[in-house]
Amino acid sequence: MELALPLYFRSPGTLDNAHTIRGPAISVTDPRKPSMPTQCLDPTFFISDRDSTGGEKSTLSTLSSIPYHPAEQGIAQTREEIESTLKGHGVLIDSSLSFEYIIVGGGTAGLVVASRLAESLGPGQYVCVVEAGTYRQDPLVDVPGAFGMSNMNQDYDWSYETVPQENLHDRRIASSAGRLLGGSSGINFLVRMRASGPEYDAWNAFGNGWDWQGLLPYFKAEERYEGYVLGTDQIFPGITKKEDEEARLKEPEFRGHSGPVHSTHNNIYTDLLQPTIETTLKFGIKTNRIPGYGVSTGMFNIDIAVNRQQGTRSYAANAYLRDPESIVPQSNVVVLKHVYATKILFDSHASGQGAKAVGLACLGGVDWKSPSPVNSLPAFELKVNKEIIVSTGTFNTPRLLELSGIGNPEILSKFNITPIVRLPTVGENLQEHPVVISDFVVKDGVFTLDKLRVDPKYRAEQANEYYEKRTGAYATTVSAYGFFKLKNFLTEKEVEELRTELDKEILRASNGFYKKQLAIQRRFLDDDDVGDVELIMVPRVFASDPKDNTSYISFVVLLPHPVARGSVHISSSEPLAPPSIDPQYLNNLHDTKILTKAMQFVRKLSETAPLKDIIVAPSTPGPEVQTEAQFEEFVRNHLKSSGHPIGTAAMAPQPLGGVVDENLRIYGTQNVRVVDMSIAPLHLAAHLLDTAYAIGEKASECLSVRL
Numbered sequence: 053m054e055l056a057l058p059l060y061f062r063s064p065g066t067l068d069n070a071h072t073i074r075g076p077a078i079s080v081t082d083p084r085k086p087s088m089p090t091q092c093l094d095p096t097f098f099i100s101d102r103d104s105t106g107g108e109k110s111t112l113s114t115l116s117s118i119p120y121h122p123a124e125q126g127i128a129q130t131r132e133e134i135e136s137t138l139k140g141h142g143v144l145i146d147s148s149l150s151f152e153y154i155i156v157g158g159g160t161a162g163l164v165v166a167s168r169l170a171e172s173l174g175p176g177q178y179v180c181v182v183e184a185g186t187y188r189q190d191p192l193v194d195v196p197g198a199f200g201m202s203n204m205n206q207d208y209d210w211s212y213e214t215v216p217q218e219n220l221h222d223r224r225i226a227s228s229a230g231r232l233l234g235g236s237s238g239i240n241f242l243v244r245m246r247a248s249g250p251e252y253d254a255w256n257a258f259g260n261g262w263d264w265q266g267l268l269p270y271f272k273a274e275e276r277y278e279g280y281v282l283g284t285d286q287i288f289p290g291i292t293k294k295e296d297e298e299a300r301l302k303e304p305e306f307r308g309h310s311g312p313v314h315s316t317h318n319n320i321y322t323d324l325l326q327p328t329i330e331t332t333l334k335f336g337i338k339t340n341r342i343p344g345y346g347v348s349t350g351m352f353n354i355d356i357a358v359n360r361q362q363g364t365r366s367y368a369a370n371a372y373l374r375d376p377e378s379i380v381p382q383s384n385v386v387v388l389k390h391v392y393a394t395k396i397l398f399d400s401h402a403s404g405q406g407a408k409a410v411g412l413a414c415l416g417g418v419d420w421k422s423p424s425p426v427n428s429l430p431a432f433e434l435k436v437n438k439e440i441i442v443s444t445g446t447f448n449t450p451r452l453l454e455l456s457g458i459g460n461p462e463i464l465s466k467f468n469i470t471p472i473v474r475l476p477t478v479g480e481n482l483q484e485h486p487v488v489i490s491d492f493v494v495k496d497g498v499f500t501l502d503k504l505r506v507d508p509k510y511r512a513e514q515a516n517e518y519y520e521k522r523t524g525a526y527a528t529t530v531s532a533y534g535f536f537k538l539k540n541f542l543t544e545k546e547v548e549e550l551r552t553e554l555d556k557e558i559l560r561a562s563n564g565f566y567k568k569q570l571a572i573q574r575r576f577l578d579d580d581d582v583g584d585v586e587l588i589m590v591p592r593v594f595a596s597d598p599k600d601n602t603s604y605i606s607f608v609v610l611l612p613h614p615v616a617r618g619s620v621h622i623s624s625s626e627p628l629a630p631p632s633i634d635p636q637y638l639n640n641l642h643d644t645k646i647l648t649k650a651m652q653f654v655r656k657l658s659e660t661a662p663l664k665d666i667i668v669a670p671s672t673p674g675p676e677v678q679t680e681a682q683f684e685e686f687v688r689n690h691l692k693s694s695g696h697p698i699g700t701a702a703m704a705p706q707p708l709g710g711v712v713d714e715n716l717r718i719y720g721t722q723n724v725r726v727v728d729m730s731i732a733p734l735h736l737a738a739h740l741l742d743t744a745y746a747i748g749e750k751a752s753e754c755l756s757v758r759l
C-alpha cells in the first residue's frame with residue numbers, strides 16, 4: 053500500500069511531491085505507545101520509494117530529508133506569544149517584576165542549571181531560560197540511529213563556518229552547534245564519556261580547585277546508568293568475565309543511577325567489531341572495561357545517551373525539564389523558545405565591586421533560515437533580580453559577551469561598542485578537536501549498519517522492530533571508541549621528534565597561559581593514562597559517497613590535545629551576524645604530523661589481520677594515497693570539526709588570561725556567570741557531553757542552591 057505523507061509533514065518548497073512513502077498505514081495518533089512521541093514511531097519514516105529502488109539515498113538521509121515539524125515547531129514566536137507566555141506566570145514585560153535568574157541558552161549545561169536552581173526557588177520566584185531554538189520532538193533528534201543527520205541543518209544547528217583556514221588550503225570548515233532546546237546534546241552523536249582523571253586534575257593547575265575527584269559526584273549526579281544487557285566480556289575481545297564482574301562491583305563508586313540523563317550501551321554489534329578490536333590489540337591497544345572510572349585509554353564499548361525503555365535520545369531537554377513540550381515545563385522555570393539574547397544590560401550607576409547586570413535584551417521570532425531585519429523583530433527586555441547565567445556555548449558565549457561590552461577594548465571599539473568590562477581574553481584560547489575520517493569497502497556478506505541502506509527488506513524489518521519494541525538497528529549508534537598513545541603506532545624516535553616539536557612550541561608560546569597549557573600537554577605525552585589520539589570505528593560508510601550494494605567500515609581519527617589555539621569574536625555589532633570563528637587548524641607541525649601519521653596507522657590497521665580479512669580496499673582515501681606526503685595532503689583537504697570547541701571564556705586567574713573565576717563568575721562583574729564548555733581551560737581526551745552536564749551540576753552548587 054502506498055501512502056502519501058500525512059498533511060503535517062508537508063512543507064511547501066521542501067518536499068518533493070513525488071517523494072511518497074510506502075508502508076502500512078499507521079495513524080499518527082496511534083494509541084499503542086502513548087508514552088512515546090507517536091511521530092517517532094511511524095515506520096513509514098524509514099521506508100521511502102527512493103530507497104526501495106536501490107537508489108543513492110540511504111535510509112538515514114531519507115529520514116533527514118523528511119520535513120518533519122509539527123506545525124508549532126517551525127513557527128517563530130511573535131511578541132504576543134512571548135508576552136502571553138510570560139503573563140501566564142504573572143510576569144509582564146516592562147513591569148517591575150523580575151526573574152531571580154536568567155539562563156541565556158537552554159542547552160546542555162544551561163538546562164542543568166535551570167532545573168537545579170528551580171528546585172531551590174520559593175513560590176512566585178522564577179528562573180527564565182532564553183533559548184534561540186525550540187523544542188523538537190522529531191526523529192532527527194529522538195531516533196538514535198539518525199545520529200549526525202541534523203548536523204548543519206538550520207532547523208537544529210547554528211551551522212557556522214570558520215574563516216578560511218590557511219593550512220587547509222583556505223577551506224572554511226563547517227562547525228556545528230545545537231540550536232534547539234537541549235542545545236548540542238540534541239544533535240550530537242549520543243556518546244557519553246569522561247576524560248581521564250589527570251586531565252581534570254590539570255584544570256586545577258590554573259588554581260581553580262576543579263579536579264577529577266571533585267567533579268566525580270557531579271558526573272554521578274547527572275547519570276541514570278541502565279547497565280548492559282549483554283556482558284562486555286561477551287562483546288569485546290580482551291575483556292574477561294572477571295574484569296566484567298569487578299567493574300560491576302565498582303559501579304556504586306563511579307556510576308550514577310538516579311540522575312536525569314540515561315546511559316546505556318548498544319545491543320547490536322556488527323561483524324566489524326571483533327576484527328577491529330582484535331587488530332588494535334595487536335598494536336598494544338588494550339580493551340578497557342571501565343572508561344569513566346578515572347582512566348579512559350584503551351578501546352571500549354562506549355556509553356550512549358539512550359533511554360532504553362523508550363528507545364530514544366536522552367538529552368538535556370527531555371531529561372532535565374519535566375515536560376519540555378508544555379509552556380511551563382517545571383513549575384518555576386519559564387522557557388522562552390525562539391528568543392535570541394542580544395545583550396546583557398548593566399546598571400549604569402553601579403560602582404565598586406564590578407558591573408551589575410540588571411536585565412537582558414532579546415529579540416523574539418527570529419526565522420533563522422531567512423532572518424528579517426533586526427528592527428522588524430519584536431525586541432524586549434527581561435529584568436533580573438539575582439544573576440544572569442550565560443550558557444550559550446563556546447561559539448556564542450564570546451559573541452554575547454562582546455555584544456554586551458565585555459571583552460577586548462580594541463575589538464569592541466572596532467564595532468563602536470562601549471567597553472563595560474575590559475577582559476582582553478574573551479573569545480581567545482579556542483581549542484577544537486580536529487578529525488579526519490577514512491573508510492574502506494568490506495566484503496559482501498559482512499554485516500554492517502550499511503545494511504539499512506543497501507537492503508530494503510532489512511530496513512523495513514528494522515523499522516517495524518523500532519516501532520514495536522524500540523530496539524534494533526534504529527536504536528543503535530556507534531560502539532567502539534578508543535584513546536591510545538603515540539607509542540602504539542610510532543617508533544620511539546618518531547615519538548621523541550614529536551616531544552621535541554612540542555618543546556619548541558612551548559618556547560614559542562606567546563603568553564603565560566598558553567605556555568602553561570602546552571607544558572601540561574607535554575606531560576600528557578608521557579602519561580599512559582592520557583590518550584594522544586582517538587580512534588572511532590563507525591560500522592557503516594562515513595567518508596565516501598557510498599556505492600549501491602556496497603558496505604563499508606569507517607575510522608575517525610581525532611586529535612585530543614591540539615597545539616593550535618584559535619579565537620571567536622564578533623564580526624559586526626549587528627546582533628544576528630555570525631561570529632568570526634578561527635580555530636587555526638594545523639598551524640603547527642605537531643598537530644599536522646600526529647594526524648597524518650594516525651591516518652597512516654589506520655591504513656596499516658586495515659592491512660593487518662583479522663581486519664584485513666574482511667576488507668576489500670580503501671575507499672577514502674583511495675589506494676593511490678600511499679606516502680606520508682600524500683596522507684598529509686589528504687588531511688589538509690579533508691580535516692573536519694568534531695563539534696568539540698572549548699576555552700573561549702576560560703576558567704583561570706585573570707592575570708593569566710582567565711575570563712571566569714573558580715565559581716564561574718566573569719571577572720569584573722558582580723552577577724554574571726558563564727556555565728558551558730567555553731569555561732574549560734584545557735582540552736580533554738574525551739567527547740564533551742558528560743563534562744558539560746557535570747559543569748552544569750557543579751555550577752548549580754557554586755550558586756549555593758543544592759547539595
Ligand SMILES: Cc1cc2nc3c(=O)[nH]c(=O)nc-3n(C[C@H](O)[C@H](O)[C@H](O)COP(=O)(O)OP(=O)(O)OC[C@H]3O[C@@H](n4cnc5c(N)ncnc54)[C@H](O)[C@@H]3O)c2cc1C
Pocket residue numbers: 156157158159160161162182183184185203228229230231232233234235236237239240241242243244245391392393394443444445446448452694695696697727728729730738739740741742744
Ligand atoms: C555535531 C556534534 C556532535 C557531538 N557529538 C558528541 C557526542 O557524541 N558525545 C559527546 O560527549 N559530545 C559530543 N559533542 C559535544 C557536546 O555535545 C557539546 O560539547 C556540549 O553539548 C556543549 O554544551 P554547552 O552547554 O556548552 O552548549 P550547547 O549545548 O550547545 O548549548 C548552547 C545553547 O545556547 C543557545 N544559544 C546560543 N546563543 C544564544 C542566544 N544569543 N540567545 C539564546 N540562546 C542562545 C543555543 O541554541 C543552545 O541551545 C558534539 C557536538 C556537536 C556539535
